[in-house]
Amino acid sequence: MKGFNIALVGATGAVGQQMLKTLEERDFPIKELTLLSSERSAGTKVIFKDNEYTVQKAEPDSFNGVDIALFSAGGSVSKLLAPEAAKRGAIVVDNTSAFRMDPEVPLVVPEVNEQDLFNQKGIIANPNCSTIQMVVTLEPIRKKYGLSKVIVSTYQAVSGAGAAAIDELHTQTQAILNGDDFTPSVLPVKGDEKHYQIAFNAIPQIDKFEDNGFTFEEMKMINETKKIMHMPNLSVAATCVRLPVVTGHSESVYIEVEDENVTVQDIRNLLEEAPGITLQDKPEEQLYPMPAHSVGLNDVFVGRIRQDLDNKKGFHLWIVSDNLLKGAAWNSVQIAETLTKLGIVK
Amino acid sequence: MKGFNIALVGATGAVGQQMLKTLEERDFPIKELTLLSSERSAGTKVIFKDNEYTVQKAEPDSFNGVDIALFSAGGSVSKLLAPEAAKRGAIVVDNTSAFRMDPEVPLVVPEVNEQDLFNQKGIIANPNCSTIQMVVTLEPIRKKYGLSKVIVSTYQAVSGAGAAAIDELHTQTQAILNGDDFTPSVLPVKGDEKHYQIAFNAIPQIDKFEDNGFTFEEMKMINETKKIMHMPNLSVAATCVRLPVVTGHSESVYIEVEDENVTVQDIRNLLEEAPGITLQDKPEEQLYPMPAHSVGLNDVFVGRIRQDLDNKKGFHLWIVSDNLLKGAAWNSVQIAETLTKLGIVK
DSSP, rough: OOOOOEEEEESSSHHHHHHHHHHHHTTEEEEEEEEEETTTTTOOOOEETTTEEEOOOGGGGTTTTSEEEEEEEEEHHHHHHHHHHHHHOEEEESSSSSSTTTTTBOOOOOOHHHHGGGSSEEEEEEEOHHHHHHHHHHHHHHHOOOEEEEEEEEOOOOGGHHHHHHHHHHHHHHHHHTTTOOOSSSSSSSTOOOOOTTTOOOOOSSSSTTTSSOOOOHHHHHHHHHHTTTOOOOEEEOOHHHHHHEEEEEEEEEOSOOOOOHHHHHHHHHHHSTTEEOOOOBGTTTTTTGGGTTHHHHHHHHEEEEEEEEEEEEEEEEEEEEETTIIIIHHHHHHHHHHHTTTTTT | OOOOOEEEETSSSSHHHHHHHHHHHOOOEEEHHHHHHHHEGGTTTTTTTEEEEEEEEOOOOGGGTOEEEOOSHHHHHHHHHHHHHHHHTOEEEEEESSOOOOOTTTTTOOOHHGGOOOOOOOEEEEEOHHHHHHHHHHHHHHHHHHOOOEEEEEEGGGGGGGGHHHHHHHHHHHHHHHTTTOOOOSSSOOOOSSOOOOTTOOBSSSHHHHHHHHEEEEHHHHHHHHTTTTTTTEEEEOOOBOOOSSOOOEEEEEEEOOOOOOOOOHHHHHHHHHHTEEEEOOOGBBBBOOOOGGOOSEEEEEEEEESSSTTTEEEEEEEETTTTIIIHHHHHHHHHHHHHHTSOOO
């Protein structure tokens, strides 16, 4: 079996570590593995398949001879180095938002639009975590019953905001249980002006605000969903909320289909057979998805499927997935696998 | 100033204690206060305005001479004793779900439908906590711009499930931080078969499931909203989710108004002047409502008001309130105040 030369930029970060774990679990055929990072983390030792690797500082020439370069080191690193990697013949799978809305860059969730990979010009974007789990669920429904409207309210875990946010949740929670004082300094957005308590709270801000009153995270869900599903006119709205959950994003999603004669059982049957989805929908047994039960699993979990009581084309769903896996590391590695499966990387 | 004879059933519970605090803070004109409970809690000593009261076992004759009886001791106690209290001339304000959908019983949020109090026949129902904060916000919008559709996803605190649920959240959170084992035994629903982790999790079940796949909590929001707002044909859908938050319910609400020419600023101006509401909506200053900032306050907090990007009649709102106050104790005491204001209790 042929192996590929793989580079990973951001090898020491939370998602980078998950990518390594996923490459290992999937037994991805690697000939040579190059682990890269910013100057700050260069020199760190990392174990992969029982071998020790030293993380090197990412530079343009780091990508010479690389087949696939996985990027997860922040948007500014991607903007600088992804074109350099592509120029040197690597195909970049970028987990940041840097290129997602670039019309030249395919934005790919393999279960939904793997064919878009054929349009790649050296850079492929991995969508936002909260978008991925939603489109995996919506695509089979759109295909069979049509789709005209989506309204989503999210329940998002702090690990989406990185290791510092996880630390803040843990430290702050302990402080509150002890009755101690604390000063929020990371959430909701590290680079924004004000920081708020996340422990035992819910913060309706993820990423910064746009002029239209939506946050950038909400606009990502809206715009990325339309792009991935090739539905520029789909009506999509999002409200994104950060919760005191470490890992696992949940979504309360209302959709309207075009077919007038769809039942809850039809949608259950459809999603039961759909790729990448585990149906957990037996209210009579209190079976429904929850973030705590999604951690460490690659699938998207769907349940609480109900027909709207006023609109027979309306349905409500509850969608949960591990935001570090299908929302990031697993979807990126899955894109890499699909590139080899489709013969785009040989 | 005339004083009233007040009885409080469930004086030792979480909401009962809040009711006493609220009666004290509002300086409600009380001539005689009778504190009642189940047999189990009878004998407990309670301080009210520097006087010690002994809680007595609630019996039919406990209500002789009582003007207003506040009930918050569970549905079965209300079903048994509220009619007995009414028979003896008391007006009952019942905080349980026992009589809410009874066509003979007004379901009242004073900011919305205080006139319904004139139709009382001895029992008045206090709505479900998550319903109250939503209708306080929707009523001024309906009145000025019309209202045709409501889709709500809730983010609900554990205190709505009682003191045992608060204990479970705290104990379980500490166990997880310590890396210890734990066995859930209260949430999502004490009387249901399975119990799940609430700490660092989100549970999409509040109350038991109905045959249509909605939970009883969701159906309460749907049916109570229509009844309180006198809109039997309003389209309402709800998804109710329990969070690791102690106090303060949040709601992501999508509405459609009838007027075609409403702006976000119109709705802000309207809600700024509306009774019982504090507007917190300055995204440019990261000002929006959060449960941690609502605790101990009577108002309903509204922010994140956005016009839908695809439907100019569609708006998104984020509504937060202390579920033990406006959601329970304060709304009940406010009904009592309104009964005296309107001269229904003299």
